[in-house]
Amino acid sequence: MIVDQVTDLPRPPQRPASGHKGTFGRTMLIGGSRGMGGAISLSGMGALRSGAGLVYLVIPKGIADVVAGHSPSYLTIPLPEDDSGRISSITYADLKSQLKDKDSLGLGPGCGQSDHLKELFRNILLHEEKPIVVDADALNMLADMLDVLHEGPVPRVLTPHPGEFSRLANLPIKTIDKHRQQVAAEFADVYDVTLILKGEKTIVTDGHRMYVNPTGNSGMATGGTGDVLTGIISGLLAQGMLAFEAAQLGTYLHGLSGDLAAQELSQPGMISSDLPRYLGKAWQQFYALHDSGKG
Ligand SMILES: NC(=O)C1=CN([C@@H]2O[C@H](COP(=O)(O)OP(=O)(O)OC[C@H]3O[C@@H](n4cnc5c(N)ncnc54)[C@H](O)[C@@H]3O)[C@@H](O)[C@H]2O)[C@@H](O)CC1
Ligand SMILES: Nc1ncnc2c1ncn2[C@@H]1O[C@H](COP(=O)(O)OP(=O)(O)O)[C@@H](O)[C@H]1O
Ligand SMILES: [Mg+2]
Numbered sequence: 001m002i003v004d005q006v007t008d009l010p011r012p013p014q015r016p017a018s019g020h021k022g023t024f025g026r027t028m029l030i031g032g033s034r035g036m037g038g039a040i041s042l043s044g045m046g047a048l049r050s051g052a053g054l055v056y057l058v059i060p061k062g063i064a065d066v067v068a069g070h071s072p073s074y075l076t077i078p079l080p081e082d083d084s085g086r087i088s089s090i091t092y093a094d095l096k097s098q099l100k101d102k103d104s105l106g107l108g109p110g111c112g113q114s115d116h117l118k119e120l121f122r123n124i125l126l127h128e129e130k131p132i133v134v135d136a137d138a139l140n141m142l143a144d145m146l147d148v149l150h151e152g153p154v155p156r157v158l159t160p161h162p163g164e165f166s167r168l169a170n171l172p173i174k175t176i177d178k179h180r181q182q183v184a185a186e187f188a189d190v191y192d193v194t195l196i197l198k199g200e201k202t203i204v205t206d207g208h209r210m211y212v213n214p215t216g217n218s219g220m221a222t223g224g225t226g227d228v229l230t231g232i233i234s235g236l237l238a239q240g241m242l243a244f245e246a247a248q249l250g251t252y253l254h255g256l257s258g259d260l261a262a263q264e265l266s267q268p269g270m271i272s273s274d275l276p277r278y279l280g281k282a283w284q285q286f287y288a289l290h291d292s293g294k295g
Contacts, residue, residue, distance in 0.1 A: 042273060050231065105132045107138040194247045233251075
């Protein structure tokens with residue numbers, strides 16, 4: 001397998017002067033559960049500040065008010081929940097009309113795991129042709145049904161940390177840490193996905209190209225930072241970027257937000273909700289360096 005090392009960053013989504021919120025895409029994020037409303041709220045903030053026009057959060061009804069209260073900029077779609085406060089009852093057929101006009105999806109932040117969610121995500125991955133980011137508990141459930149990646153339409157972006165990748169690829173974390181590029185590229189090639197293997201120097205690969213992200217710092221090793229990344233990439237996909245490019249730019253901007261947050265707040269003093277707040281500054285720096293201030 002020949003894998004090209006990519007260093008150049010892709011062009012960001014265009015922002016035509018006449019653009020309206022429909023121009024910049026609708027992304028829908030499905031997740032959250034009792035005790036983990038923060039995860040889907042953080043993803044929503046990442047999506048909003050990635051430039052997406054409309055951000056929909058599909059959540060269990062028990063956390064709907066808390067999540068909606070996190071930001072007035074979200075649209076929320078509350079669903080029935082089970083005894084543990086996870087999304088339940090609703091089927092893929094029930095959700096179809098909501099999914100229809102969305103440009104991208106993000107599955108998993110804080111959703112928990114259940115047979116019901118697994119079946120719902122299985123159907124979405126099998127049948128939805130729009131780009132989908134798969135993270136967190138959606139990845140853990142995907143580990144038991146990897147066949148959907150072969151059968152379903154592409155593009156799919158998977159965002160595991162090494163613990164999640166170990167479950168997906170059925171490899172020990174030690175092996176993953178030792179051969180990060182190789183195991184990530186092999187998995188991406190076999191399953192025809194864009195894989196983001198997170199951690200220090202996050203890897204983005206589609207099995208043919210490999211990007212090693214230079215931004216980020218260990219101040220980002222704090223709960224919820226990965227949830228923000230899922231939202232950023234879902235938002236870039238909604239704006240029409242291709243999967244590998246959205247993953248690459250999203251990972252770069254996410255790490256840069258972390259670096260800018262650490263500069264002002266210190267590594268121990270920064271938290272995941274700071275990342276969306278610094279994403280605006282990260283965009284400014286990106287445009288200044290890479291796109292002559294068009295943003
Ligand atoms: N505020 C919230 O509501 C939050 C909710 N979260 C949700 O909590 C659920 C569980 O996610 P977690 O990731 O905590 O659980 P996991 O059990 O998947 O991951 C935690 C374990 O993975 C391994 N791991 C993680 N990063 C690693 C690295 N760089 N190198 C080696 N091993 C590594 C470690 O063994 C670690 O204890 C998800 O649904 C997630 O979205 C978390 O995102 C934290 C914040
Ligand atoms: N030491 C580090 N250096 C750079 N980035 C890091 C480091 N530790 C964690 N990160 C980044 O923080 C994020 C953590 O994601 P994840 O483990 O999914 O967190 P959570 O599920 O709590 O949101 C990833 O984007 C990862 O690359
Ligand atoms: Mg995570």
